[in-house]
Amino acid sequence: MHVRSFQLSDYRPVTQLLQTVLSEICYDETMEAFGRQLSWDSELVLVATVDNVIAGIIIGTIDRNRGYYYRIAVHPDHRRKGIGKLLITSLKQRFEQRNVSRILITADEHNEPILSLYEEMGYATQDFFRAFRQLSIVNG
Secondary structure: OEEEEOOHHHHHHHHHHHHHHOOHHHHHHHHHHHHHHHHHHHHHEEEEEEOOEEEEEEEEEEEOOEEEEEEEEEOHHHOOOOHHHHHHHHHHHHHHHOOOOEEEEEOOOOOHHHHHHHHHOOOOHHHEEOOOOOOHHHHO
């Protein structure tokens, strides 16, 4: 298992993964934010590979000096193998390298089922960002 920055050649397998894992509405919202984040700072989009096949992705962003875990997706065939935790840890390191003031988890209706994973990793309810205003990658 290996985590690295997103590369242009990953686009098709990543979109296929997102289509497999996310609902149609979530996919549409995620693809818009994904494109915006890639144009702003692709170093905050990470993929996890297993035997050179993309098994997971995490999309992060920095907005007003705060790091946000926006969306994480792991292929069903690769769940419960530590990929999600590795992606979260790897993105946290990137946030820390950039000296963000705080790290938050975007807690929208699509992320609710995985908030327990973040809690398991030491994040608390006050770390969940339930948006009164949308992140820049969501609303442009």
